[in-house]
Amino acid sequence: MALFNQSRSFIIRLIFGVVFVIIVLQLFNLQVISGKYRQLAMNNAVFPKVKYPDRGIIYDRKNRAILNNTIMYDLVVTPNEAKKIDTQGLCELLEIDTAEFKRRMLDARFKNGPFRPSIFEDLLPPALHARLDENIYKFPGFALVERPVRVYPYNAAAHIMGYIGEADSGIIKRSKNFYRLGDYVGRNGLEAYYENVLMGQRGVQYMIKDNKNRLVGSYEKGAFDTAAIAGRNLQTYIDIDIQQLAERLLKNKVGAVVAIEPKTGGILAMASGPNYNPNDLTGPEKQKNYGKMALDVAAPLFNRAIKGQYPAGSTYKPIGALVALDEGVITPSFGIGCAGAYHGCTRPVRCTEKFAGHAANLRTAIAWSCNSFFCDVLRRTIDNPDYRNPRGGLTKWKEYMGKFGLGRRLGVDLPSEDGGNMPDTTQYDKEYRGSWNSCTMVTLGIGQDKMTVTPLQMANSMCIIANKGYYYVPHFVRSIEGETKEDTTLKRYRQKHEALTHIPDDVFEVVISGMQDVVNIGTAKAAQLPGINICAKTGTAENKMVLDGRVIQLKDNSMFVAFAPRENPRIAIAVVIQNGGFGAASALPIASLIMEKYLTDSLRAVSVKKAEEIENTNLMPSYLPRMQYKADSTRATEWFKITGDSSYIKKYLRKGASPVMPPMPKPKPKTNITKVNAILLPDDQFLVINHKKQP
Secondary structure, eight states: OHHHHHHHHHHHHHHHHHHHHHHHHHHHIIIIIOOHHHHHHHHHHEEEEEEOOOOOOEEOTTSOEEEEEEEEEEEEEOGGGOOSOOHHHHHHHHTOOHHHHHHHHHHHHHHHOTTSOEEEEOSOOHHHHHHHHHHGGGSTTEEEEEEEEEEOTTSOOHHHHOOEEEOOHHHHHHTTTSSOTTOEEEOSHHHHHTHHHHOOBOEEEEEEEOTTSOEEEEGGGGTTOBOOBOOOOEEESOOHHHHHHHHHHTTTOOEEEEEEETTTTEEEEEEEESOOOGGGGSSTTHHHHHHHHHTOTTOTTOOHHHHOOBOOGGGGHHHHHHHHHHHTSOOTTOOOOOSSEEOSSSSOEEOSOOSTTTTSSHHHHHHTTOHHHHHHHHHHHHTOGGGSSHHHHHHHHHHHHHHTTOSSOOOOSSTTOOOOBOOOHHHHHHHHTTOOOTTTTGGGGGTOTTOBBOHHHHHHHHHHHHTTSOBOOOBSEEEETTOOTTOOTTGGGGOOBOTTTTSOHHHHHHHHHHHHHHHHTSTTGGGOBTTBOOEEEEEEEEEEEEETTEEEEEEEEEEEEEEEOSSSOOEEEEEEETTOOSTTTTHHHHHHHHHHHHHHSSOOHHHHHHHHHHHTOOOOOTTHHHHHHHHHHHHHHHHHHHHOOTHHHHHHHSTTOOSOOOOOOOOOGGGOEEEEEEEEOSTTOEEEEEEEEOO
8 A cells, every 4th residue: 555655656746747747848948948938028019120221322414313212101000919909090191991991901910921020002192101100109010211213303204213113922022032012123223124223122120119118219229220321323324404405395295215325325314205203103193193194195195206206207218228228229319309209110210309300319319308309219129139028138138137136125225125127028928928029118218017116116217327337225224333244234234235346437338428428408408506517307107096997098197317527426216296297397496405405515595596496396296185085985884884873974974074084993893893994093093995794
């Protein structure tokens, strides 16, 4: 019996001993090894305040900041800490309802996690920031975080600079979670193209919180803080004075201006009309402003300088002349008799000039822009006996166009460049079932038919002629702060392209002389500048559009290309004005003023007056209001189909109503919609383009 009691006592002591050891080990684990509760305590007492870096600054060629930073504030929330807050008070401050509050909290919790700060309201207006700063202690889990915001001191270069926006789930995923919700990234322009250079690196400052959730000081004297590293600055070729002038001259016009420094490929100015103030896409009103611009049929967000595709018109003729001279199908003395039209094919091609001798030789034909002459030149090029048939001639012609940078993307340092179109045998085979000849495409000789180019390509082709055969890929950025020899970011823009240097200089000189005659005695006499030899070419391109199922002949596009001075070219320029009429009527005066300002650093009194006249001239196409009305009608109808709310139709389609209606709402499940095609807009809004209902 005593032995049994002794054994039972031993077992009990053993059990107590094991339990004691387990407790000690667990305490050791909790207090020494595991960081879970330490982290919870840290979360209660310490706030990790994200320090967003200043993005790199962008300077023009004279070291003026055309894109800079200022400070605004974001309201951020850590969902797991947002407990027992004055929800109604916060909603009143932010002017939102409780349903919106709950939606934002759910987004923060599920998109960024319950323990990480997420943006609840970004880019607070100063007055709202002040009110929140006074009352932030009432809202545990919420904090105010500094945010560097872009500002544009000159209100210019919107299409070049681009804009920044918060990283969405797609960007975060593609970056392999390098970006987080709340990070801003470049979404267009140089901001996007040089994102890796401009973005910098975020930092963290750990702040102690008191029992009222107020930040009262630095944790451990900043021992665990990491500093934000600012992005690197960009030095560009842009001349902001020229840029502002170009944008002024494009006011109330649809078109584009591109000016390039021929010897480097550096872009001096690039403007697209209609334009917008880049400051409209920064700050608290950016989403609202973006929505309005996205719904505007005039497309102010569309950069026509790199995406607009236009028939080259007569601006192509110097290029066609160089190709024909290099192929040996004409000589500088070659000429034809022209009485006002080309009759070499079934349909005549009309010529503007009719006086005798205006196409007596190549130089004169360029000066007076003879359509008959260059239709004949095109046919001689395509029908060159060296290539046996027109198929071989067209293939060789397109090869030349590629060397001139036409029909393909040049590679400018902006996203979304378009390549235009230089037709090939495939396109004509498809349309004419293989039965075509040089007469089929005769108007290629005057820059029409299936040929389309971008204003950037037009300006670059002038660089090639000015340089007598070589060019550098057009680009904005001259240098990057802290750039080393190993840095290859700008390598492609410093490579010389010499695809046409095999053409002798004397051949180039013939064409260049003809282009100088254009200004001295020909179609562009209004472009003359005292003491400066300018080489140029006017262009007038047919302009058609399809509206309501009908092809409508619109007023011609006005085109102009030039470079100057002839002896040492410092600027090459291309201007396109849609519906502007003759090349000398609308595009030429704009180009002339820009060249004068750049080459002389000033404008004469007569030029200042001319600039004011151009700025006040409205050439916006008359069909745009009708297109806007139709677009708004479609949206109003779709709104009614989705929501059943007819008030928007009455509100936005009544006489004299605003031409821009707000973005469409999200469809509700009860509407029975099975498919929606949409254009995504900021703030989870979208514009419905088409929808289908269940049968």
